[in-house]
Each structure stands twice: as structure tokens, then as C-alpha cells.
Amino acid sequence: MTSTLRRAGGFAAVGTLALAAPELGRAAAAPFAIVALLAAFVIDEGPAFDLFARPQDRRDGRLNGLAGFALAATGLAILSTAPRASMPTAVFVAAVFVVGYGNVGACAVERVDTDPFRVVAGFSLVAFAAAVAGQLVVGWTLGSSRPVPTVVFLAAAGALVAALLRSMLFERDDPIVMLSTGLLLWLFEGIGVGPGFEEVGVALGVTVALGYASYRTGTASVPGMVTGVLLGLLTIVFGGFGWFAVLIAFFGIGGLSAKYRYEEKRSRGVAEDNEGARGSGNVLGNAAVALIAVIGFAASAEFPVEGALFRFAFTGSLAAAMSDTLSSEIGVLFDRPRLITTLQRVDPGTDGGITWQGYLVGVVGAGVVAGVAVALFGFDRPALAAATVVCGGVAGMTVDSILGAVLEGGRVGNQTVNFLGTLAGAITSAGLAVLLL
Known part of the structure; x- marks a missing residue:
């Protein structure tokens, strides 16, 4: 044969x-x-x-x-x-x-x-x-x-x-x-492709190195690693290293949060599968909207849309992803969560269940993304720009929790809920930017 x-x-x-x-x-x-x-x-x-x-x-x-x-x-x-x-x-x-x-x-x-x-x-x-x-x-x-x-x-x-x-x-x-x-x-x-050979070479080297590090540290599976490297490469080439820094801030902190007190989460029955390593579905569910935003930014010269709006959509979606990830990974370590739609007490790990500690950490996560974005993007009104990103993150986290309580399970999986939550964050941040900036 x-x-x-x-x-x-x-x-x-x-x-x-x-x-x-x-x-x-x-x-x-x-x-x-x-x-x-x-x-x-x-x-x-x-x-x-x-x-x-x-x-x-x-x-x-x-x-x-x-x-x-x-x-x-x-x-x-x-x-x-x-x-x-x-x-x-x-x-x-x-x-x-x-x-x-x-x-x-x-x-x-x-x-x-x-x-x-x-x-x-x-x-x-x-x-x-x-x-x-x-x-x-x-x-x-x-x-x-x-x-x-x-x-x-x-x-x-x-x-x-x-x-x-x-x-x-x-x-x-x-x-x-x-x-x-x-x-x-x-x-x-x-x-x-806007960047020159050196920039593309550096982009490829940086994304591959970080992807390998994520695999070796157990924060990403092999498909998750490949997805992350691809997203990173596209983000650098079509956006720039500033966009990539915002993206990597989410992946780095989010990946570590999944590993935080993992054995305790396992004992409570609320740990992520595969030792907390992110798969391709998880990566795409959290970053697909950001990828669409950076591609939209690269193509914005062909459309009557301000390129700055794509920056807010990008950062708002990742702020929502960061907020949801941290609120979930940290919130499950606390007892007495409540269902966001009814405020009834539920077991830890229940879809749509929240704790005030987890929610607060989620707001802080959105603030981290906002801080990195303001520092690297040079917005004209940094305080107001940061506020729009934080609002997008909190809105996305809230939508994610509501959808988790109402829809998740059966035909609607966690990745779909994550996508819709990040989409809500992107729309909120971009919409506020139009109204306030």
C-alpha cells in the first residue's frame, strides 16, 4: 500500500x-x-x-x-x-x-x-x-x-x-x-500590504514566537496557537504594532486568568477544559470582531467610514472580551453568584451567573484595555476615549452574561455568545465615539 x-x-x-x-x-x-x-x-x-x-x-x-x-x-x-x-x-x-x-x-x-x-x-x-x-x-x-x-x-x-x-x-x-x-x-x-519587508518579517517573527510561548505555557492548544498567530499577523500587517499590543494584552492576561488557581476551579467543577488552554473556537469567538475591525480599518480608504471608528470597534470588542474573561475566570472562585436576569442565587459556573467581585474585575479588565489603547493610539481626547472603551467592555460583558443566561446551551454555544458579546462591545464603543468625540 x-x-x-x-x-x-x-x-x-x-x-x-x-x-x-x-x-x-x-x-x-x-x-x-x-x-x-x-x-x-x-x-x-x-x-x-x-x-x-x-x-x-x-x-x-x-x-x-x-x-x-x-x-x-x-x-x-x-x-x-x-x-x-x-x-x-x-x-x-x-x-x-x-x-x-x-x-x-x-x-x-x-x-x-x-x-x-x-x-x-x-x-x-x-x-x-x-x-x-x-x-x-x-x-x-x-x-x-x-x-x-x-x-x-x-x-x-x-x-x-x-x-x-x-x-x-x-x-x-x-x-x-x-x-x-x-x-x-x-x-x-x-x-x-502596507508595511515593508522588515516590518512583515518582524511581525511574522513576533507572532510565531508568542504563539509558541502560548503553546508551551499551556495557555493555548495547537489550533488555538495557530489561530492566535494568524490573528496577530493580520493585525500587525493591516493595523500596526499598536493594534497588536492591544490584542496581545487581552490574550496574555486572559490566558493567564484561565490558569489562575486552576486546581481550585477544577475541584469546584468550574474549570475550563483542556487544562485551560484556549482552542481555535475560543480564540475566534473572542477576537473575530476585532479581526473584522482591523481589516475594515485597512480597507476604510475605499469606504465613506472614518478609520478612527474601527479603532474604537477594535478596542471595544477586546475590552468586552477581556471583561467577560476576567469576570468569568475570577468570579467563579467566589460563592453565592446570582443569575443576571433574575438575581436568583445559582451554583458557581452557571451560565449567566455573576458575582460582584467578578463584575468588578471585569470593569478593571476593560480599563486595562482602554489604558493600553489610549497610550498607543494617541486619541485626541484620551480621558473620554478611554471612557468609551470601558463602556464598550462593560456593555459587552453584560450582554454576554444575559445571553448566557437566556440562550447558551443547546444550539447556541459559548463561542457564539462570546462573539455576540464582543460585537456589542464594538458597537457600543464605536457608537459612543460618534456621539461624544
């Missing part, structure tokens, strides 16, 4: 057909379409079948995995050649290479070590290198060099996006990973 590394190498070889796109022009999708047809309807035995067949393919007698991979590449190729789509050819090639060659890196590591961190690192490093090489080759073929910061940023972002999705999905979902990566890279390309 073919080893997973050889099979991954076969998929990568198919992905290399993307390099023919500059020469093929509007026919760039043809090689992948042909591969998809052969995989789905022609090849059902022989060396090619043995090379590409996954266990499920052998049971079905059809190379569904290869067909899906080739069809996803076909779709991206069409987007890169359609007159009204205009996905850059380099983005198409980067997305295909990230998945195809990233899997080679992951499989190579898995042959000697199955540690999840090392497997993800192997995927990301090889995917990054392949995406850089693919973009440079396309630029050379087309006779137009792409800016180095753009090449490095798109390769890093693509590797991280694919690594994150791959950690959450199955091997058979590679087509989804490829399409999602391609579409996101297209969005990032459209926004543009």
Missing part, C-alpha cells in the same frame, strides 16, 4: 501544474479539469490508482480525493482567468501550493514524530516555502516582479489559514481548505 508521504508527493506534483497558468492563460483550468475527469471516471486500478488512492477511495473504487483536489484547483484557476473575477495568478498558485506541499511537510514529520505541534509546524513551514517559491516563479514567468512583503505575507497567511483549517477538518476536506485559502488570500491581496 502506498505510504501517506508518497501519496502527498503525488498530490503536490499535480498541484505543480498550476505553474503552467501564465503560459496557458484562459486555459489554466484545463490541466486540473482533465485530472479531475480521469480521477473520477477513468482511473480505477493500476500504479496511478495505487499512488493516489486513500483508504476510502479503495473502498469506493474511485479516486474521489484526487478528483476533489483537482476540482478545487480548477475552480481557483477559473477565478484567476475569468474576465470579471481577476484573482491574481500568484494567489491561485499560492493557494494550491500551500495545500499540496503543506501536506508533504506534515506527512514527512508524521513519519518520525506524531506530536501535533511538530506536525503543524512541518505543514506550515513547507507550505510557506512552497507558496513563496510559487509566487516568485509566476512573477518571473509573467515578467513582473511582485513586492517581496506581499509575497512573504501571502505565503505566511496562506500557510496559517490552511494549517488551521486542516487541524479542524479531515484529510478528505482538502478541497475546502484550498478554496477557503484561495478566497481569503484574494481578499488580503485586494486590501494590500
